[in-house]
Amino acid sequence: MTRILGVEVPTNPWVLLALIILAALFFAYLISSVVLWFFRKTAPRISAQLDGRLYGLIERYLFPLLIVVGLLIILDAVPLPKKALATIHRLLALSGIVLGIFLLGKATLQVLRNVESRYEGFFRIKGPIEIFTKVIFVVIGGMIILDNLGISLTPIITTLGIGSLAVAIALQDTLGNVFAGMHIKADRPIEVGHYVRLESGEEGYVDQIGWRSTRIRMLPNNMVVVPNTKLVQSLVINYYLPGKELAVLVQVGVHYDSDLEKVEKVTREVAKEVLVSVPGGVPDFDPFIRYHTFNQSSIDFTVILRAQEFVDNFLIKHEFIKRLQARYQKEGITIPFPIRTVHLKTESDGHHPEEAPGAKL
Numbered sequence: 001m002t003r004i005l006g007v008e009v010p011t012n013p014w015v016l017l018a019l020i021i022l023a024a025l026f027f028a029y030l031i032s033s034v035v036l037w038f039f040r041k042t043a044p045r046i047s048a049q050l051d052g053r054l055y056g057l058i059e060r061y062l063f064p065l066l067i068v069v070g071l072l073i074i075l076d077a078v079p080l081p082k083k084a085l086a087t088i089h090r091l092l093a094l095s096g097i098v099l100g101i102f103l104l105g106k107a108t109l110q111v112l113r114n115v116e117s118r119y120e121g122f123f124r125i126k127g128p129i130e131i132f133t134k135v136i137f138v139v140i141g142g143m144i145i146l147d148n149l150g151i152s153l154t155p156i157i158t159t160l161g162i163g164s165l166a167v168a169i170a171l172q173d174t175l176g177n178v179f180a181g182m183h184i185k186a187d188r189p190i191e192v193g194h195y196v197r198l199e200s201g202e203e204g205y206v207d208q209i210g211w212r213s214t215r216i217r218m219l220p221n222n223m224v225v226v227p228n229t230k231l232v233q234s235l236v237i238n239y240y241l242p243g244k245e246l247a248v249l250v251q252v253g254v255h256y257d258s259d260l261e262k263v264e265k266v267t268r269e270v271a272k273e274v275l276v277s278v279p280g281g282v283p284d285f286d287p288f289i290r291y292h293t294f295n296q297s298s299i300d301f302t303v304i305l306r307a308q309e310f311v312d313n314f315l316i317k318h319e320f321i322k323r324l325q326a327r328y329q330k331e332g333i334t335i336p337f338p339i340r341t342v343h344l345k346t347e348s349d350g351h352h353p354e355e356a357p358g359a360k361l
Contacts, residue, residue, distance in 0.1 A: 020071065021071065023070075024066075024067050024070035024071050025067060027066070027070055028063055028064075028066035028067040028070055029063065031066050032058075032059075032062045032063045032066055035058065035062060036058060036059060036062075039058060057103060057106050057107055057110065058103075061099055061102060061103040061106075062103070064095075064099055065096060065099045065100060065103065068092050068095050068096040068099065069096060071092050072089065072092050072093065072096065094145060097141065097144055097145055098141070098145075101137055101140070101141035101144075104137065105133070105134065105137035105141075108133055108137070109130060109133060109134075112129060112130065112133060113130075173227075173229070174212065176228075176229045177211070177212045177213065177227050177228045177229050178211050178212065178228075180227075180228035180229045180231065180232045181209065181210060181211040181212065181214075181228040182211075183228075183232055184209055184214070184228060184231065184232065185209065189236060189238065189241075190206050190209070190214070190236060190238055191206065191209070191240075192206050192207065192208065192209060193205060193206060193240075194206045194238055194239070194240040194241070195238075195239040195240055195309065195310045195311065196216065196236050196237060196238050196239065196240075197236070197237040197239070198216075198224075198226065198231075198234060198235075198236060199234040199235040199236070200234070202216060202218065202224045202226075203216075203218065203219075204216045204217045204218035204219060204222075204224065205217045207223065210228075211228075212227070212228065213225050213226060213227050213228060214226050214228060214231050219311070239309070239310040240309070240310075244308060244309040244310075245282060245306060245307065245308055245309070246306070246307055246309070246310060246313070247304055247305070247306055248304070248305040248306060248307050248313040248316050248317060249302050249303070249304060249305075250302070250303040250305065250317055250320060250321070251300065251301075251302055251303075252267070252289075252300070252301055252302075252303055252324070252335070253295060253297075253298030253299065253300040253301070253335060253336070254298055254299055254301075254328075254333055254334065254335060254336075255298060255299075255333075255334040255335070255336045256298070256299060257334070258299070258333055258334065260291065260299070262331070262333070263289075263301075263333055264289050266327055266328070266331050266333065267289050267301075267303055267324065268287055268288065268289065269327075270320065270323050270324045270327050271287035271289075271303055271305050271320060271324075272286070272287055273323065274305065274316060274319050274320045274323060275287060275305055275306065275316070277319075278315060278316055278319045279312070279315065280307050280308050280309070280311075280312025280313075280315055280316060281305070281306070281307060281308070281312070281316055282306040282307065282308060285305070285306040287303065287304060287305050287306070288303075288304055289301050289302065289303050289304070290302050290304070296338070297336045297337070297338055298335070298336050303320070305320065
C-alpha cells in the first residue's frame, strides 16, 4: 500500500489505474450534473429551442470531456512505465481535443442556426455559412492535433499559404461570383419568378439564381446568363417590388379646338372599360388623365391605367389605343396630324428658301 493525498492506495499500478478511472468517472459525473443543473437554472433565455439544443450538446459531450481532463490531471500518480504513460497522455490529449472541437463546433452551428431562423437573410445562405464554419473547425482542430503529435506545422502552413494564394488568384472571378451570389440570396433584390430589367437593356423573368451566375428568361424565350458580380454592380429595375401591380402610362394628344372636359370624361370611360374587360387590368382602379403640354399641333396628356403585372401592360395599351381611337371618332374628338410650320423667302430677297417658324406650308 502507498499513500496518495493522505489516502492509502494499492501499489499495483493497474489496480491503481482502475481506481483512478473510477474516481475520474465519479467526479466527471458529479461536475457535469452540477453544470447541467446550473445551465437549466441560469442560462440566458435567448431561445427556448436554442437552450434545448445547447443543453443536449453539453449533456452529450461534457461528461466524456471531464473524464479525459480528470485522467490527464491525476494520471501522473500511477507508477507506470514512462513510455506507456507518455502514450496514454497523448491518447487522452487527442481525445480531449477531438471532444472539445466537436462540442465547440456543434455549439457554434446551433447558435448560427438560431440566428438563421430569426433573420431571413441568413437563412437563405445557411448552407455556405455552415460549411465554412465546419471547415474552420476542421482546419483548426487538425492543426492542433498535428502539433500535439509532434508534426511541424511551419512547412504545412507555408505550403497552404502559397497554394491558397495561387488558387485565390486563379479563381478570383469565380470566388467573386460566389460571394456576389451569397449577397443576392441574402439581400434579395431579385428572386426567382420576378420580372426585371437590367441596366444594359435586357429584361425578362428571373429563371435561376446560382452561385456563379443568374439566368433571366426573356420574352422571346431566350436565356440571358449574367455573372453575379455584374448583376450586383449594375442598376436593376425589379417590376415585382414592392408589388406586382404597376401603373401603365399612355401618351395622347388632342386638337386645340377640343373640349378638354369632354376629352377627360370620354378618355376615363374608355380606360375604365379596358381595365374591367381586358385580362391583366385592375378592375377596381380608377383611371385618370393629366394634361401637361401645349405641343406644336396638340394638347398632350398622359392616361394612367393599372396592370396586374408588367407583361399585362402590352395588351392593356393595345386595347386602350384601339378603343380610344374608335370612341374619339364617334364623339368627334380629333387627334391631329403632326404639323410643321415653315417660312419661305423668295430668291428676289437674296435668300434661298429655308425652313423657319412663322407660316404654314
